[in-house]
Amino acid sequence: xxxxxxxxxxxxxxxxxxxxxxxxxxxxxxxxxxxxxxxxxxxxxxxxxxxxxxxxxxxxxxxxxxxxxxxxxxxxxxxxxxxxxxxxxxxxxxxxxxxxxxxxxxxxxxxxxxxxxxxxxxxxxxxxxxxxxxxxxxxxxxxxxxxxxxxxxxxxxxxxxxxxxxxxxxxxxxxxxxxxxxxxxxxxxxxxxxxxxxxxxxxxxxxxxxxxxxxxxxxxxxxxxxxxxxxxxxxxxxxxxxxxxxxxxxxxxxxxxxxxxxxxxxxx
Ligand code: ADP
Ligand code: MG
Numbered sequence: 001x002x003x004x005x006x007x008x009x010x011x012x013x014x015x016x017x018x019x020x021x022x023x024x025x026x027x028x029x030x031x032x033x034x035x036x037x038x039x040x041x042x043x044x045x046x047x048x049x050x051x052x053x054x055x056x057x058x059x060x061x062x063x064x065x066x067x068x069x070x071x072x073x074x075x076x077x078x079x080x081x082x083x084x085x086x087x088x089x090x091x092x093x094x095x096x097x098x099x100x101x102x103x104x105x106x107x108x109x110x111x112x113x114x115x116x117x118x119x120x121x122x123x124x125x126x127x128x129x130x131x132x133x134x135x136x137x138x139x140x141x142x143x144x145x146x147x148x149x150x151x152x153x154x155x156x157x158x159x160x161x162x163x164x165x166x167x168x169x170x171x172x173x174x175x176x177x178x179x180x181x182x183x184x185x186x187x188x189x190x191x192x193x194x195x196x197x198x199x200x201x202x203x204x205x206x207x208x209x210x211x212x213x214x215x216x217x218x219x220x221x222x223x224x225x226x227x228x229x230x231x232x233x234x235x236x237x238x239x240x241x242x243x244x245x246x247x248x249x250x251x252x253x254x255x256x257x258x259x260x261x262x263x264x265x266x267x268x
Contacts, residue, residue, distance in 0.1 A: 006135035010151025012122030026235035028083035038088035039131035051215025099133035106134025176252035200234035
């Protein structure tokens with residue numbers, strides 16, 4: 001049976017779209033057939049992160065409106081066989097879609113893919129209800145900040161009420177140096193508040209921003225940086241592998257890595 005996982009958070013800007021693009025790519029590279037669904041009608045950007053924006057012809061809205069077939073709207077990622085994207089529309093009224101319509105769409109996708117990953121919009125309104133409609137699992141993405149964790153806690157409650165389980169946790173943009181200096185919540189703090197199982201810790205990594213701007217998921221890198229390695233581990237955990245959690249301190253850049261980067265920049 002296929003797995004339909006919604007990536008959600010409550011708060012915006014915590015890394016849902018980044019995680020969706022990279023986990024989708026990583027799972028496809030492990031040999032799974034994956035479709036990533038942009039459920040962020042109005043502010044779509046999953047296509048950008050995957051570098052597929054120029055290949056979008058139809059979107060989920062046209063499929064729902066019966067203006068095209070589902071297969072016509074799916075954009076295949078040429079760099080990553082087994083991965084496709086169902087884009088969201090940007091221009092039309094974003095409240096036009098109803099949860100039942102989303103569920104129908106997701107059910108169709110799940111019959112032909114191993115994984116359906118749904119990128120949820122921020123908030124807990126209609127867009128959230130649409131995004132969770134067809135899901136049978138959830139991943140909560142949060143940064144270790146009070147505001148994000150509080151919103152995530154709210155979402156955990158809503159997912160419970162909607163009987164979506166399991167719900168797992170990704171802590172994103174962790175800065176080990178700040179945790180060590182007690183300037184940032186630790187992973188343990190976040191897990192204690194949310195009380196859901198942890199599936200991964202992704203460090204703050206400037207390479208994420210570089211890859212976003214290039215439209216190339218970080219996990220495709222030939223020399224994957226720390227955040228990409230963390231995302232690859234999450235993909236393997238989703239596949240049921242037992243993958244140890246590295247020591248949080250090792251997720252930070254060493255002095256030597258920082259020095260190397262500095263020198264590289266100087267050469268350029
Ligand atoms: P959301 O989909 O939750 O709104 P995004 O995935 O769009 O969040 O990420 C918001 C911003 O944070 C983007 O600019 C992205 O590049 C950046 N970002 C996400 N994760 C990381 C990370 N681990 N390290 C550094 N920057 C990150
Ligand atoms: Mg997003």
